[in-house]
Amino acid sequence: MGSNPLDTKKDYQNYVDQKSPNSPILKNCFNAFWVGGLICSIGQIIMDICASKGLDTQISGTIVSIILIGISAFLTGLNIFNKIGKFAGAGSLVPITGFANSIVSPAMEYKSEGYVMGVGGKMFTVAGPVLVFGISASIIVGFIYLIFNTQTVPLV
Amino acid sequence: MMITLLECKKFYNDFFINFQSERVVINMGIFESIDLMQLLRCFVVGGLICVIGQVLIDKTKLTPARILVIFVTTGAILGGLGIYKYLVDFAGAGATVPLTGFGNNLAKGAIEGVKEYGIVGIFTGGVKNAAGGIAAAVFFGYIASLISKPKMKK
Numbered sequence: 001m002g003s004n005p006l007d008t009k010k011d012y013q014n015y016v017d018q019k020s021p022n023s024p025i026l027k028n029c030f031n032a033f034w035v036g037g038l039i040c041s042i043g044q045i046i047m048d049i050c051a052s053k054g055l056d057t058q059i060s061g062t063i064v065s066i067i068l069i070g071i072s073a074f075l076t077g078l079n080i081f082n083k084i085g086k087f088a089g090a091g092s093l094v095p096i097t098g099f100a101n102s103i104v105s106p107a108m109e110y111k112s113e114g115y116v117m118g119v120g121g122k123m124f125t126v127a128g129p130v131l132v133f134g135i136s137a138s139i140i141v142g143f144i145y146l147i148f149n150t151q152t153v154p155l156v
Numbered sequence: 157m158m159i160t161l162l163e164c165k166k167f168y169n170d171f172f173i174n175f176q177s178e179r180v181v182i183n184m185g186i187f188e189s190i191d192l193m194q195l196l197r198c199f200v201v202g203g204l205i206c207v208i209g210q211v212l213i214d215k216t217k218l219t220p221a222r223i224l225v226i227f228v229t230t231g232a233i234l235g236g237l238g239i240y241k242y243l244v245d246f247a248g249a250g251a252t253v254p255l256t257g258f259g260n261n262l263a264k265g266a267i268e269g270v271k272e273y274g275i276v277g278i279f280t281g282g283v284k285n286a287a288g289g290i291a292a293a294v295f296f297g298y299i300a301s302l303i304s305k306p307k308m309k310k
Contacts, residue, residue, distance in 0.1 A: 025214045032210035033203035040202025041195055043249035048190045061252050062288035070296045077300035090209030095253045103297035108304045119301045126221040134228040134262050138282030141236030142266030
């Protein structure tokens with residue numbers, strides 16, 4: 001029965017490799033590049049409009065985040081964002097749109113478990129770690145800055 | 157009576173002219189404010205940051221959640237080292253919109269917090285800077301989840 005390609009583990013692996021298409025990494029990277037670039041460009045246009053209204057960079061950046069997060073949250077809710085995500089991969093995951101998507105996707109799936117623990121709790125399946133590591137890193141950065149700049153910093 | 161009429165006319169003229177000119181200024185502002193070279197730099201840098209993420213997805217077995225964590229943490233470290241702000245100066249939203257920019261924003265806030273409030277600033281600065289994004293994500297995320305229809309699982 002050695003003719004069956006599924007007999008041994010190695011043969012099976014060869015069979016799978018043969019059948020599955022080569023990971024089209026170049027195509028994925030190209031799609032990620034232009035979709036990611038486009039999302040950032042939308043942000044840049046919103047930022048330029050804010051700047052032309054006389055808002056400073058910090059608040060313009062916040063407005064850009066809020067708008068992009070709002071749009072991608074609702075696109076995820078309408079099942080449109082995951083289609084973009086399938087096509088663009090990291091192109092829509094790495095911009096802040098991916099953060100909003102990572103909140104809405106699990107919340108949608110666990111909606112049947114209720115509006116408090118289902119939606120409210122599962123929202124943070126992915127966003128929770130992001131916030132934990134992001135905020136912790138910022139606290140460490142602040143702490144290191146405090147230690148190495150004590151001469152210029154008022155200690156409390 | 158004459159005075160009031162005159163005043164009315166003056167007020168109307170002032171208002172009308174100001175209104176007109178302001179509209180023109182704002183319209184011109186929106187079109188002129190978009191710097192095409194800046195937009196191109198933003199597109200290229202933003203795209204390249206996403207390509208790094210795509211390579212991580214394709215070449216390693218990292219889950220998307222871990223990739224988001226890696227990007228935010230990397231951004232915070234680069235922001236803390238003062239490197240990331242050069243990228244922001246160069247690429248604008250191309251550097252602030254990816255999650256590395258979110259991390260940079262947190263770290264920048266923590267440093268500003270320390271400058272302003274000392275030790276307490278370590279804890280208040282970061283989240284204060286990113287508050288808009290976090291609050292928007294929580295609120296819009298919850299509302300969007302409520303109005304969504306659950307996907308049918310296979």
